[in-house]
Amino acid sequence: MSYPEKINELISSAARREKNRNGNANGRAAAFTCGVSVEFRLAIDEATKCVDQAGFTTNGCGYAIAVAEKLADGITGTELVRLEGLSVLEDLISTGIGEAPGGRHHCFNICFDALQNSLADFRRRQIAGWNGEDALICSCFGVAESFIETAVREHGLCTIEAVGASCRAGTGCGSCQPLIQEILDSFD
Numbered sequence: 039m040s041y042p043e044k045i046n047e048l049i050s051s052a053a054r055r056e057k058n059r060n061g062n063a064n065g066r067a068a069a070f071t072c073g074v075s076v077e078f079r080l081a082i083d084e085a086t087k088c089v090d091q092a093g094f095t096t097n098g099c100g101y102a103i104a105v106a107e108k109l110a111d112g113i114t115g116t117e118l119v120r121l122e123g124l125s126v127l128e129d130l131i132s133t134g135i136g137e138a139p140g141g142r143h144h145c146f147n148i149c150f151d152a153l154q155n156s157l158a159d160f161r162r163r164q165i166a167g168w169n170g171e172d173a174l175i176c177s178c179f180g181v182a183e184s185f186i187e188t189a190v191r192e193h194g195l196c197t198i199e200a201v202g203a204s205c206r207a208g209t210g211c212g213s214c215q216p217l218i219q220e221i222l223d224s225f226d
């Protein structure tokens with residue numbers, strides 16, 4: 039299969055492929071229709087919440103390799119609080135690679151899914167070590183469940199975006215957004 043030149047360049051220079059096999063934020067995603075899988079392994083500094091290293095493995099096509107490489111490179115050296123729910127990385131892919139060609143959307147999507155799963159893995163580990171009195175919801179910003187509930191109750195918040203604007207919860211890696219939605223649903 040032939041690829042556009044910028045995809046070929048990313049394939050041949052994929053320095054993050056097979057790197058960082060011992061991350062503390064590991065996530066995988068697969069597309070069962072074609073058997074492609076992608077796994078990210080991130081090393082995130084527990085104190086600064088900065089992604090010090092990122093690597094990936096994939097059995098996918100050139101598009102999957104190119105997108106995973108671009109994402110791994112883009113997230114390296116980035117603090118979780120700067121990800122804005124991965125929109126920063128979505129912008130990076132659209133400017134650096136462009137739109138997925140027809141029939142290749144799943145190659146792009148599983149890379150984002152795998153990265154999101156690796157951030158969710160880090161969040162689970164943070165929660166396991168949390169010593170606060172109630173549940174930690176957003177590990178990027180250290181926001182506990184009771185704080186979000188109080189913000190929702192007192193300010194009548196009804197969307198994830200409104201919660202984020204109020205206390206920043208959910209505006210980093212975005213992996214806590216389903217739990218924020220559950221809190222919002224409990225107020226319906």
Ligand code: FES
Pocket residue numbers: 118161175176177178179207208209210211212213214215
């Ligand atoms: S855990 Fe990352 S934004 Fe909440």
